[in-house]
Amino acid sequence: MTITSIIAAALILLGIILMSASIILGRKITRSLPLELRHNWLPLLSLMSLFLLGYIGFLPLLGEQTVFPPQLFASFILLGGAIFVFLVTSFTRSTIVRIKADEAQLKKNNMLLADEIRFRRAAEEKFRRQSEMMQHDILEIMAEMIANRDLHTYEHAAQVARIAGLIGRELKLNDDDLKALEFGCLVHDIGKTAIPDDVLLKPGNFDPQDRFIMQYHPLVGAKIFARHLQDDRITSSILNHHERLDGSGYPAGLKGDEIDLFSRIIAVADTYESLLARRPYKQPMSRDKALAIVEQEASAGQLDQELVRLLKKIAPQIPETITFSPQVTAGFMKDIEVFRQKTYFREPLTDFYNYRYLYFLNDAALLRNNTMPYDLFLVDIPTFGELQQKTGHVVADQVLDELGHRLLKTATEWGSGSADAGLVMLFRKGKDYLLYGEFSEAGDTTAFLQQLQEQLAAVRQEWDLAANLHRQHFVAGFPMDKALASLFAAPTRPASG
Missing domain, CATH: 3.30.70.270 (Reverse transcriptase/Diguanylate cyclase domain)
Structure with missing residues (x-):
């Protein structure tokens, strides 16, 4: 056997090894293909098996004495190669068509999914707006309940909301926080609806029993909202607006950083408005005198000094009197309030x-x-x-x-x-x-x-x-x-x- 024959035999053996490995890999691929593509892959495996047999059969032809003409055998192998290339091309074409069809379907599904996402987001946004509107309406209903229970309490709450809003803007609070702060102010005294008239309308100073009863109103109000309103800012405003930084407040005697920012703001606005307000049992205090008292409480460690500084800054913007919409209280509520006061006095x-x-x-x-x-x-x-x-x-x-x-x-x-x-x-x-x-x-x-x-x-x-x-x-x-x-x-x- 010549050197050429030996080299040819080595190359054919290498081809046999590679073809065998390809057939094994192809069988694994076949099992993972979709059913509609599996029938295209089976002819390829069959032809690859014929190639393997051809390689094995070609080895004896390398000898000098052969019965089967080498040229004819080589022609069959070349023909098989052409058929193999044709099948691979056809299979590739069908695969590309399938991929394009899948891409089109995927694009359509993505568009449907995008529409579904937009629809769900729109529905969620609508639900969020409705929830906010419902929450807004509920808080306004609560405020009107306060107005119909005691107009002075509502007037006080509305003015506190204005003062606190001005302070909040000086603090650069965002719109959502400003809205929550305003609502917290409007309902911060809602617990007073549970306080008896003998305490709520008392014109003179409270005795210890009166003070004990009045100090329940933050707890009553916070309990109402904590169970039904998922906004801790408002609930905390109701509960903690009478707390003081030095721990002298109520109901829990919180100190310093234990008191949230909203409650600190409302404490300052509430104190200042109470001094300015006119009531049947007290005359309004001048702005300068009221600010002096608020500053004194801040110096004593009860109120936040920075917030009091901002109060002094915005004090000229605070209207002396406020006008309420006729819708705040029903028309007949004036008669009811007159009778209520008459009965109390x-x-x-x-x-x-x-x-x-x-x-x-x-x-x-x-x-x-x-x-x-x-x-x-x-x-x-x-x-x-x-x-x-x-x-x-x-x-x-x-x-x-x-x-x-x-x-x-x-x-x-x-x-x-x-x-x-x-x-x-x-x-x-x-x-x-x-x-x-x-x-x-x-x-x-x-x-x-x-x-x-x-x-x-x-x-x-x-x-x-x-x-x-x-x-x-x-x-x-x-x-x-x-x-x-x-x-x-x-x-x-x-x-x-």
Whole structure:
């Protein structure tokens, strides 16, 4: 055997090895192909097997003496190669067609998926907006509930929201935080809806029991929202707006960083607004004096000093008064509120009303003192203590009530005529009596004053009870608070006609 024959035999053996490996790999590929492509791959495997047999059969032909002509055998192998290339090309073409079809289907599926994603995102966005609108509506409903329960509380909350919003803008809070801060302010006192009127409307200072009851309102409000509103910023604002940095606040006595930012802002705005607000039992404080008190509390470590600094900066932007939409409270709520206040200010177990009820009537514009002159009368009984020692507390109180009923009868008679005739109302101030009078004629004032003097003279004769009658006349539009302060401070001379 020549060198050439040996080299040819080595190459053919290498081809046999490679073809065998290709057949084994092809069988594995066949099992992983889709059914529609598997029938294209089987002819290739068959032809590869024929090639392998051809390689094996060609080895004997390398000898010098062969029966089968080498040229004819080589021709069959070359033909098989051409068929193999044709089949590979056809299979590749069908694969490409299949890939393109799959790509088209994939593109269509991707478009459908993109449409589905857009639809779901639009639905989610719509649901989010509806949820926000529902949350907004619920919070507004809560605010209106507060307004219908106690208009002063709502007015306070609305003004606190304005002040806190201005501070929040100075802090560069984002729109979402500003909205949450505003809503938190509007409902921060919603727990007061559970506080009895005897505490909520009390005109004077709280006693320990009153204070204990009032300190429940953050807990009540936070409990309402914690179960139904998934916004901890608002819930925390309700719960913690009475906390103080030095731990002196309530309900939990939190300190420093334990108090969230929103609650710190509301604490500053709430304190400042409470000082500025006018109430039936207190006069509004000047801006400078209110800011001085707030600064003092910040210096004492109760309020955040940086937030108080921002409050001073925005204070000139805060309106002195606010106007509410008629829709905030129903039209008939004014009548309900008047009755509620009237019931509250009525002295227990008597027919008399506390004199602070006059402040409410003035603030509610239920009097005509802004359009016509008016008179205030004070029945002062300096010897009442002597009467108590002489007759005992029970008898003395009965005498005081009897005097009050006589005065009430007179006031009712004078105030039961036509609207143009005038108005007379009786109030009680401790052991003293206060009368408010609107008289259309000067002679009516004189006649009324004379009737009061006659009644007091009869009381002195019957029970030996000396009573002084003081009267002050005020022009139309004279402030009621100043008129009362003048009457109480210096009734230096007896009333005269």
